[in-house]
Amino acid sequence: MTVIDFTAFIGRLATASGDTILPFFRTSLSVENKNTGRDLDPVTEADRAAEAVMRRMIKDSFPLHGIVGEEFGSERADAEYVWVLDPIDGTKSFIAGLPIWGTLIALMHNGTPVFGMMHQPYIAERFSGDGGSARYDGPSGKRKLSVRRCASLAEATLFTTSPRLMKAPDRAQFERVEADVRLSRYGGDCYAYCMLAAGHLDLIIETELKPYDVAALIPIVSGAGGIITTWDGKPAQSGGRIVAAGDKRIHDAAMNILNA
Numbered sequence: 001m002t003v004i005d006f007t008a009f010i011g012r013l014a015t016a017s018g019d020t021i022l023p024f025f026r027t028s029l030s031v032e033n034k035n036t037g038r039d040l041d042p043v044t045e046a047d048r049a050a051e052a053v054m055r056r057m058i059k060d061s062f063p064l065h066g067i068v069g070e071e072f073g074s075e076r077a078d079a080e081y082v083w084v085l086d087p088i089d090g091t092k093s094f095i096a097g098l099p100i101w102g103t104l105i106a107l108m109h110n111g112t113p114v115f116g117m118m119h120q121p122y123i124a125e126r127f128s129g130d131g132g133s134a135r136y137d138g139p140s141g142k143r144k145l146s147v148r149r150c151a152s153l154a155e156a157t158l159f160t161t162s163p164r165l166m167k168a169p170d171r172a173q174f175e176r177v178e179a180d181v182r183l184s185r186y187g188g189d190c191y192a193y194c195m196l197a198a199g200h201l202d203l204i205i206e207t208e209l210k211p212y213d214v215a216a217l218i219p220i221v222s223g224a225g226g227i228i229t230t231w232d233g234k235p236a237q238s239g240g241r242i243v244a245a246g247d248k249r250i251h252d253a254a255m256n257i258l259n260a
Contacts (some may be wrong), residue, residue: 001198010117010128012106013057017050017087018121024049025122026097035192040218043091047071050087050103058083070212082108086212089118090189100191106215113237116216127194129223134197145224147246148199153180153253156202159192160184166207169212170241173258174205180257193217193244197224202246203254209239217244231258 022047032043051071058067066076069085076082083106090101092166099122107115117128125138127145134145150156158181163171170220178184181203188195190213195201197220214228215237221228221244233255243258246253 006107006115009061010107010115011058011126012103013105014117014119014121014126016053016057016105017105018119020050020053021046021088021103022121025094029095032238036042044088044095046094047087047091050217051085053205054083054087054105068212070210077194080110082111082122084108084113084212084215086190086216089213090191093187093189100188102190104190104212104216106212106219108215108237111237112235113215114216116140116219118194118216118220120191127197127220129197129220131219131222134220134223136198145194145220146199147197147221147224147226148202150202150250151246153177153250154182156181156250157183157200158205159188159196159201160186160205161189161192170207173260174207176260177203177205177254177257180253190217193221193228196226196244196246197221199224199246203250204242204244205254205258207241209242211237211239214239214242228254228257231255 029044048071051069055067066072066079066082068077086104088101089104094101102118102120105117106113115130119126128135136143136145163174192204196204218228218236226246227248228236228244229238231243236242243254
């Protein structure tokens with residue numbers, strides 16, 4: 001069985017999750033805080049309902065596969081094939097009515113992400129990749145995704161979801177990179193990685209990511225010709241501190257500063 005066999009099924013997962021989420025978007029839905037501290041880590045009924053739908057479909061079609069999800073934990077996480085699900089990546093944007101959130105669906109084979117999709121159902125966009133290529137499907141049609149060249153940090157556009165999510169030492173290192181770039185913007189969550197793959201920005205630096213935040217984005221970024229690793233240059237699928245770049249020169253420059 002190859003990853004090609006799963007492509008149509010992943011599309012059905014995306015459709016089902018989107019159909020489940022959209023009735024909740026821009027409504028007066030209740031929001032729970034998963035964080036017991038002061039900071040908000042929101043979850044909504046839409047998150048849980050969408051993950052439940054995808055889990056049920058996976059279990060019905062591939063009962064021997066594992067599932068790792070943000071809302072309902074892990075099942076058979078040591079299986080040969082494991083699905084990694086984030087029903088709404090960017091829940092803070094979701095509850096604010098901003099359409100810069102998406103459903104992340106990753107397929108892992110022996111611990112490596114081999115296919116990923118980001119689905120934004122409100123604007124009907126899908127970004128997908130298998131590590132060898134990446135694709136866009138949306139209102140403007142279908143096309144291959146490709147990162148853009150960028151020779152130096154002085155020419156780069158940098159994104160992070162929010163520096164406030166970083167621990168103080170990491171934030172200090174991030175700010176050193178930020179001081180060298182042409183443009184720095186905050187927000188975007190998973191959408192920023194897809195814009196990097198599409199050639200609209202150059203660098204993303206994040207910390208404190210979970211596997212379900214990043215696994216689906218790795219085949220998209222790498223399939224478009226980009227590079228995504230941890231701050232210490234290791235594979236990114238376990239999450240943590242992440243650097244994604246469209247051009248290896250930018251990745252190297254950022255890594256040199258982050259690790260100085």
